Amino acid sequence: MEIVKDRAVPRSAANTPVPAPSQCAPLVLIVEDEPELAELLEYNLHRHGYRTEIAGDGLSACRRIGTARPDLILLDLMLPDLDGREICAMVRSHPDPETAPTPIIMLTALGTLEDRVRGVEAGADIYLSKPYSVREVLLQTERLIEQRRARREAEAALGRLEGASRREEQWRQMLFHELRNQLLVISGYSNRLADKEPAPGPAREYAQAIQRGADHLSRLAEEFLLLRRVESDRQPLPTEPVNPLWLLEDVVGLYRPLAAREGRRLTLRTLGTPAPFATHPGAVRLILSSLLENSVKYGKLGGSVEVELIFATGGLRITVADDGPGIQPEEMERIFEKFYRGAQESGRSAGHGLGLYSARTLTRALGGELHAANRPGGGAEFTLSLPVGDQAQASR
Structure with missing residues (x-):
């Protein structure tokens, strides 16, 4: 019995060579x-x-x-x-x-x-x-493969839309996370100003701190919009010359009142001679804010949070260390996961679990690395490493 209506050539097509299909062909x-x-x-x-x-x-x-x-x-x-x-x-x-x-x-x-x-x-x-009919087989093959291709493209487009929506929500939560941190600083100084008959000197100091916090929040709003657009467009972060010591002193100054209110001392020291280097200052501020907020929260009462800036030819390193309970070994990497809140979060104020995730994500966008470790004497230490000079250019 004939099983094909239109043979369209072979019983052996040795004399009718056909070019090999492309490796990209279905x-x-x-x-x-x-x-x-x-x-x-x-x-x-x-x-x-x-x-x-x-x-x-x-x-x-x-x-x-x-x-x-x-x-x-x-x-x-x-x-x-x-x-x-x-x-x-x-x-x-x-x-x-x-x-x-x-x-x-x-x-x-x-x-x-x-x-x-x-x-x-x-x-x-x-x-x-x-x-x-061989012709019918070919027509149906073309139709089904085209349908599958169109379905895949639609699913990919839907996935991109869902991914963009998730990123937008994450950026909103990150913004609110940082707004909350800075509002705590502003609130602390506002309460001090509200005390009866504050001395003129401290009053000016408090007002200046509130102004710095307000300016910081204004910058953050613009920086978050920029970072969200950079993430969506998959473009590198724009850079500008930054003095790391000035930037670090500014962020540490914002957190000193919060540390004092929590019963911690916040200290800063430098090794080497910090020189301006190209980076995105807004991203570095967000990284440092997350690290300081985390260390102030977990440090022990009457203890200290130590910030150290080490500047060398090969790169810049900032460590933020506290004397709190440290990090469980099984959580050493998980604390950087999106929305993860570790065992130490139990009983604490609500958070989104985005602070450390954001810090590492932004660090890597700058070509650097962020790691956590436990200190030998107790407490946790976060080390931020950023490239400078030729290294910074090579990472982009």
Whole structure:
């Protein structure tokens, strides 16, 4: 019995060479135990720009489906071991979300309505009875592969939109996180000013601190909008010359009142001669704010938070150390995960778990690294390393 209506060449196409398809072309897996028919399908698919693989039995087909991940399967129903319906059901139940929806055209000599229904129930997209038209096989192949490509593009576009939405929400939460920190500073000085008959000297000092906090919040609003746009556009952070000591003194000054209110001493020392280097000052401020807020929160009553700036030819290093309970070994990396709040957070004020995640994310965007460790005498230490000079340029 003739099983193909329009052969479109071979009984062996040795005299009709076909250029090899591009490696980027869609891959069609031909599952067919009749070599002549498999060769005919392969020849015509190559003519239309498709790559092909041939499996002569069901077990071979199962192995190739998982490894080759074809864009479409031409599946003969009657095979010597597993039949086409079993293979079809296996594909549809595959745990890989890319493999399970692979388009399947089932080819068979069984053409009754019941056979068609059973083929569709097994998960076939198209059921073609023999004798079938090679042209129809090609048209259906093109249609199903195009549908799959369009579906993938739609899913990718949806994923990008969902990712952008998640990033937007994360940036909002990060902004509120930092606003809360700075408002604590402003609130502390405002309460001191509200005391009865404050001395003129401290009053000026408090007013200046409030002004610095307000200016900082104004800068943060602009910087967060910039950073969010940079993250969305996947562009490097713009840089400008920055004196690291001035910047560090400014941020430490903002947190001294909060540290005093929490019963901690906040000290700063430098090693080496800090010189201006190119970086994004807003990002560095956010990193330092997160580290200081974290150390002030966890330091012990009457203890200290020590900030050290080390500037050398190879780079700049800032350490922020406290004398609190330290970090559990199993949490040493998890504390940098998005939305993670460690065991020490139990019973504390609500937070979003974005501070340290933001600090490391921004550090890496600047070409640096941020690590945590426990101090030998107790407490935690965060080390911020940033490249300077040629290193800073090479990281971009």
